[in-house]
Amino acid sequence: MVAMSALLEIEAVTRRFGGLTAVDAVSAEIAQGALVGLIGPNGAGKTTLFNLISGVTPVTSGTIRLAGETITGLEPYQIARRGIGRTFQNLRIFPNMTVFDNVSVGPLGHTRNFWWEPLGLGGARAAAEREQITKSARDALARVGLSAEANELAANLSYGKRKYLEIARALAGRPRLLILDEPAAGLNERETSELARFIRELNGEGLTVLLVEHDMSLVMEICQRVMVLASGRKIADGTPAEVQRDAAVLAAYLGTEDEAHA
Amino acid sequence: MFDVHFLQQIVNGLSLGLVYALVAIGFTLIFGVLNVVNFAHGEVYTIGAFAGLLLITSVAPPLFAVLLVVAAVGALTGFGLERLAFKPFRRFRDEASIKSRAMREATLLSSLALSIVAREVLDLAFGGEMQVIPQSYLLQTPIMIGGVALTDGNLVILGASILMLAGLQWMLYRTRTGLAIRAVSNNVLGAQFVGINTERAIVATFLVGSMLGAVAGIMVGLYDGSIFPHMGFGPAVKAFVAMVMGGLSSIPGAVISALILGVAESVATDFVSAGWKDLIAYGFLIVTLVFFPRGIFGYSRERV
Numbered sequence: 001m002v003a004m005s006a007l008l009e010i011e012a013v014t015r016r017f018g019g020l021t022a023v024d025a026v027s028a029e030i031a032q033g034a035l036v037g038l039i040g041p042n043g044a045g046k047t048t049l050f051n052l053i054s055g056v057t058p059v060t061s062g063t064i065r066l067a068g069e070t071i072t073g074l075e076p077y078q079i080a081r082r083g084i085g086r087t088f089q090n091l092r093i094f095p096n097m098t099v100f101d102n103v104s105v106g107p108l109g110h111t112r113n114f115w116w117e118p119l120g121l122g123g124a125r126a127a128a129e130r131e132q133i134t135k136s137a138r139d140a141l142a143r144v145g146l147s148a149e150a151n152e153l154a155a156n157l158s159y160g161k162r163k164y165l166e167i168a169r170a171l172a173g174r175p176r177l178l179i180l181d182e183p184a185a186g187l188n189e190r191e192t193s194e195l196a197r198f199i200r201e202l203n204g205e206g207l208t209v210l211l212v213e214h215d216m217s218l219v220m221e222i223c224q225r226v227m228v229l230a231s232g233r234k235i236a237d238g239t240p241a242e243v244q245r246d247a248a249v250l251a252a253y254l255g256t257e258d259e260a261h262a
Numbered sequence: 263m264f265d266v267h268f269l270q271q272i273v274n275g276l277s278l279g280l281v282y283a284l285v286a287i288g289f290t291l292i293f294g295v296l297n298v299v300n301f302a303h304g305e306v307y308t309i310g311a312f313a314g315l316l317l318i319t320s321v322a323p324p325l326f327a328v329l330l331v332v333a334a335v336g337a338l339t340g341f342g343l344e345r346l347a348f349k350p351f352r353r354f355r356d357e358a359s360i361k362s363r364a365m366r367e368a369t370l371l372s373s374l375a376l377s378i379v380a381r382e383v384l385d386l387a388f389g390g391e392m393q394v395i396p397q398s399y400l401l402q403t404p405i406m407i408g409g410v411a412l413t414d415g416n417l418v419i420l421g422a423s424i425l426m427l428a429g430l431q432w433m434l435y436r437t438r439t440g441l442a443i444r445a446v447s448n449n450v451l452g453a454q455f456v457g458i459n460t461e462r463a464i465v466a467t468f469l470v471g472s473m474l475g476a477v478a479g480i481m482v483g484l485y486d487g488s489i490f491p492h493m494g495f496g497p498a499v500k501a502f503v504a505m506v507m508g509g510l511s512s513i514p515g516a517v518i519s520a521l522i523l524g525v526a527e528s529v530a531t532d533f534v535s536a537g538w539k540d541l542i543a544y545g546f547l548i549v550t551l552v553f554f555p556r557g558i559f560g561y562s563r564e565r566v
Contacts, residue, residue, distance in 0.1 A: 054455060056451075056454075075454075075459070076454045076455055077454050077455075077457050077458055077459045077460070078457075080454070080455050080456055080457035081457040085455075085456070086455050088451075088452070088455075092449045092451050092452030092455070093448075093449065093452060094444070094445050094448035094449055094452060094453075095448060095449075096444075096448055097444055097445070097448055101441060101444070104441060105441060105442070105445045105453065105456050105458065106456050106457075108438055108441055108442060108445075108456070108457070108458065109456055109457020109458055109459075110457065111438060114437075114438035114439055114442065115439055115442075115462050115466060116439075117437040117438050117439050118432075118433045118437050118439050118440075126438070129438070130438065133438070169456060170456065173456055173457060
């Protein structure tokens with residue numbers, strides 16, 4: 001599905017750690033409004049690529065652009081503010097804060113001068129921006145169905161709900177691109193299919209989603225396009241049906257099964 | 263048993279405990295975001311006292327102005343401390359390195375080094391002995407309230423401390439700044455990826471913690487009538503114990519522990535000689551470490 005304009009452009013991005021090339025000259029484009037999957041066996045470089053996009057790890061070479069603007073070299077928080085929201089494989093919620101406060105942090109970064117608020121320098125604007133945060137947080141909680149738990153401590157939520165909390169936190173920041181890192185990990189089949197439906201719904205509302213998964217089934221089920229990484233290289237890129245027939249993909253998944261699960 | 267003398271000891275203990283609490287909050291806030299102990303925190307307290315004294319001897323403003331200026335000096339000291347002793351060791355952006363052991367050990371030494379330098383500079387500039395404090399600023403005027411003999415120092419410490427604690431709660435729970443600090447304290451990486459500048463959050467905790475510590479220093483200096491380069495050591499140790507008792511990163515835990523410590527020390531002087539009273543804190547520390555390694559309120563795990 002070669003679509004309209006590219007929201008995210010990854011151009012010949014390479015990352016080396018000493019002698020190891022974790023991501024090797026990967027190029028890809030994610031169109032506005034797309035639902036793209038990124039798969040690959042363990043150690044394929046998915047997480048590294050992910051970290052390069054979100055800015056935790058600097059690229060060795062190459063460029064990443066979001067809506068035409070180069071984001072390589074920016075701090076992770078700056079990249080987040082430009083509209084990339086993400087969730088984490090091993091959740092990074094704020095366990096000792098309430099569910100509501102957790103989600104409030106999502107839009108917080110978009111408001112201005114909040115470090116000076118205790119000194120009263122925010123002025124009338126501060127109150128309006130706090131109001132805005134509250135509204136975004138409420139909407140996001142309602143969207144994932146956690147409104148009833150708003151005042152619970154996040155640590156007290158079940159594992160499945162914590163996943164949705166993390167998604168709500170990202171949504172509250174109104175991202176242009178949402179990256180989900182192994183969202184199905186630890187969920188049972190029913191929960192996974194619920195999640196799949198939810199992701200498709202979000203995408204249907206116009207949100208661009210990049211889904212990073214170790215397990216193929218969810219990706220094959222909901223994505224319009226799938227990219228496959230193996231040993232740091234992009235070995236396939238196409239519709240789920242195309243990718244599933246691809247010889248290189250089959251080799252990567254089946255041929256080196258032992259290594260992949262080491 | 264519940265006689266006037268006892269009540270007096272309680273009030274004294276509460277003042278003492280509030281001072282420990284103010285200092286402990288600095289430790290706790292910084293531990294919350296960085297997982298490190300700031301060994302120069304006691305010197306922030308001392309610098310607060312000296313800054314106040316300089317202001318008193320040069321300008322002689324009213325007391326509340328002294329406290330305000332000292333708070334500002336404390337914030338500035340915290341900023342400098344963070345940039346000199348902590349920032350240089352923070353090179354990477356991921357959580358593993360922000361809260362790593364290497365970072366912890368490096369900053370433990372760098373903050374200790376900076377504390378020694380600060381102490382020695384004060385020693386060289388002012389001499390090691392107690393400073394002369396103008397009589398009119400000493401907070402030792404007796405006040406009788408219902409038969410309990412207090413000093414105006416007790417009231418200043420009680421009032422200012424409670425005001426600052428309330429201000430801190432307001433900042434942490436009612437402003438966006440506090441929301442950001444709590445988020446970073448809960449999960450650095452999570453906060454970063456929703457757009458929080460963690461560097462600023464770290465600096466903010468140093469500003470706030472050092473502000474409280476410095477004000478505690480000048481209040482105690484005027485209350486005890488003693489300001490000297492090594493004055494920060496004792497309160498820093500007690501505050502450190504309170505932080506450990508409270509579970510390392512819990513502000514309510516640290517405050518309650520500090521109050522317990524203060525009252526225990528104050529009441530104990532009835533039974534043991536004053537020279538032994540420091541043993542109380544160490545006793546609490548040992549009991550906490552042996553029986554409650556996650557702090558005496560550790561079960562709740564509430565941070566910042």
